[in-house]
Amino acid sequence: MARLAALTGNNAAAEAIRQIKPDVFAAYPITPQTEMAEEVAQFVADGILDTEYIPVESEHSSMSACIGASLAGARAMTATASCGLAYMWELLPIAASLRSSVVMAVVNRAFNAPLNIHCSHDDSMGARDSGWIQLYSENAQEMYDNLIQAVKIAEDETVRLPVMVCMDGFIIxxxxxxxxxxxxxKVKNFLGxxxxxxxxxxxxxxxxxxxxALPDYYTEHKKQHSEALRHSIDKIMGVANEYAKLSGRSYSLFESYQLADAEYxxxxxxxxxxxxxxxxxxxxKEGVKAGLLKxxxxxxxxxxQIVQAxxxxxxxxxxxxTDSFGGVGSPVFTDISAAFMxxxxxExxxxxxxxxxxGGRDVGLEDIGKVYANLQAINQRGKIEKSFAYLQARE
Amino acid sequence: MKELQGWKDIPIGTAIIEAGSSIKYLTGGWRDNRPEHNKDKCTNCLLCWVYCPEGAIIVKDDQVTGINYDYCKGCGICSAECPPKVKAITMVKEPKLM
Structure with a gap:
């Protein structure tokens, strides 16, 4: 029987990690991930979880330990946020191109400066080109479900790539x-x-x-990695379908909410x-055809698939x-624009x-309402005056 | 020159699955200066053999018989370690390629 629980996002992720039962968990505490790393440590200390918990001295070491463990054949996991993710930067493409199956929980937090511990997506968006699979989670349930699926995806013999699973710092x-x-x-049997x-x-x-690998072979290794990441999309969907049978919760590449007939x-x-x-x-309810793609x-x-939607x-x-400073727009906008090109x-x-x-600034009903109002105004004008803007910046 | 493999043919994750395959990689082409061994001066103390990072000093029956130029990178360690009173190994500039 499924168990109904009231948990924070960090608790939910720790619970997923307990059930996934990694052979190795190497993590360094960083706000807002700390609770998760502490709870996993508590599980190990209490004898509930049989995992080699490596209390590393930095994130550079946590990722290094995970890469070695994964390649040796251990199920290896870690968790980080913000500067912690930045500090393991050097290891991210290594974990990916060595085709390790490391799974990492990322609790999205803003980059300094100014110092801020709250949510932005600077960390994981910055790591988007490191060759990892990235999954994003709206709430604690999705974080829990995505973490379990991530292990199955990462370890699949047709994928063999590390996966980052993200949720919003503090908010979730x-x-x-x-x-x-x-x-x-059920989790144990699902993962094998x-x-x-x-x-x-x-x-x-x-x-x-x-x-x-010198210039005569480096390209071939990267091409192989690139193809593997592109093709992992099928397996991600395959795992989602298997997980739906197990949990009754279905996942896809993105969620469409009232999108089929939407205008805005x-x-x-x-x-x-x-x-x-x-x-x-x-x-x-007011008759405006609004929709969402998450x-x-x-x-x-x-x-x-996004172009089609x-x-x-x-x-x-x-x-x-997040802002891709000096870019055409932020990362997702740039990707979708390129996809249409x-x-x-x-159409x-x-x-x-x-x-x-x-930096954790609250986004409320009025903010999102303003966006949909802007979209309707753009439609009436028939053209865009400014394609990139900060929604909440005070003048 | 052997044919280079394509991306579909190499093992995933940069793996080299053939043990000892570095023997196929002839590093002699890296060499700028070539060590030349003088058998008449050599006392066969084998310091060069101990210090050579490539195992390029050829020894037979406890005697240094020469240098394996397929793998010698020309680092000069053998020449530097050869006792000053012996000086059986001298570094000579490789001829320039056209």
Whole structure:
């Protein structure tokens, strides 16, 4: 029987980690992830969880330990946020190109300066090109479900790539929610055993990983990694379907909310999708055809599917909790724009990019309501005056 | 020159699954200066053999018989370690390529 629980996002993630039962968990505490790392440590100390908990001296070491453990054949997990993720930067592409199956919980937090411990997506968005799979979670339930699926995806023999699973710092990590947990045994059976491609500790089959590749071979290794990430999209969907049978909760590459006949759409990630849905419901009652596309899988980017979902809308706003400073727009806006450039479709919505919620600034019904009002005004004018703006900055 | 493999043919994750495959990589081409060994001066103390990072000093029956130029990178450690009173190994500039 599924268990109904009231947990914070961090508790829910720790509970998922307990059920996933990693062989190795190497983490360094950092706000707002600390609670999660502490709870996993408590599980181990209490003898509830049989995991080698490595209390490393930094995130650079936590990721290094996880890479080695994963390649040796252990199920390895970690968790971090913000500067912690930045500090393991060097190891991220190594974890990915060595095709490790590390799974990492990322509790999204803003980058300094000025010092801020609250939510922005600067950390995981900055890591988008490191070759990892990235899943985003609206609430504690999704964080829990995504973490379990992430392990299955990462360890699949047709994927073998590390996965980052993200949730919003404080808004989700520290707020108590009601969620459904699976039975321990169900999670165990769902995940099965991890079998690495070339286990490092098999003395009869010695193997070298991460040796030097000069210009004659480096390209081939990267091409191989690139193809693997692009093709992982099928397995991500396959795992989602299997998980739906197990849990009764279905997941896809993104969630479409009132999108099929929508004229005005918002694209958003993580917790702010909740408030957006409330605004969509209100507008629908008033006769405004509002809709939402919430991205779950950001890497690999489901370009064709997103184009298909958005092409018939009149105006779309991509709302992002980060700024790609000096870029055309923030990361998701840039990706969707490129996806439309590449697509053969002639239909295409007018599209704007708003930066919102930086450093944990609350995004309320009025903020999202203002965005949909802007989209309707753009439609009446028939053109965009400013494609990129900060939604909440005081003049 | 052997044919280079394509991205589909190499093992995933940068793995080198053949043990001892570095023997196929002839590093002699890196060499700028070539160590030349003088058998008449050599006392066969084997310090060069101990210090050579590439195992390029050829020893037979406890005698240094020469240098393996397929792998010698020309670092000069053998020449530096050869006792000053012996000086059996001298570094000579490789001829310039056209």
């Amino acid at each position: 990590s520290h707020a108590v929610e009601r969620l459904l947990l699976l039975e321990d045994k 055993e991890f079998k690495p491609a070339y286990p490092l500790l098999e003395v009869n089959n010695p193997v070298t990983l991460g040796a030097c 759409g918002i694209v958003i990630l993580n917790s702010a999708a909740g408030v957006t849905k409330a605004v969509v419901d209100k507008l629908r 991205i779950r899988v950001y890497r690999p980017f489901p370009a064709a 958005l092409k018939n809308l009149k105006v779309v706003a991509v709302l992002e909790r 590449e697509a053969s479709t002639k 295409k919505p007018l599209m704007v990019n708003y930066v919102y919620g930086l």
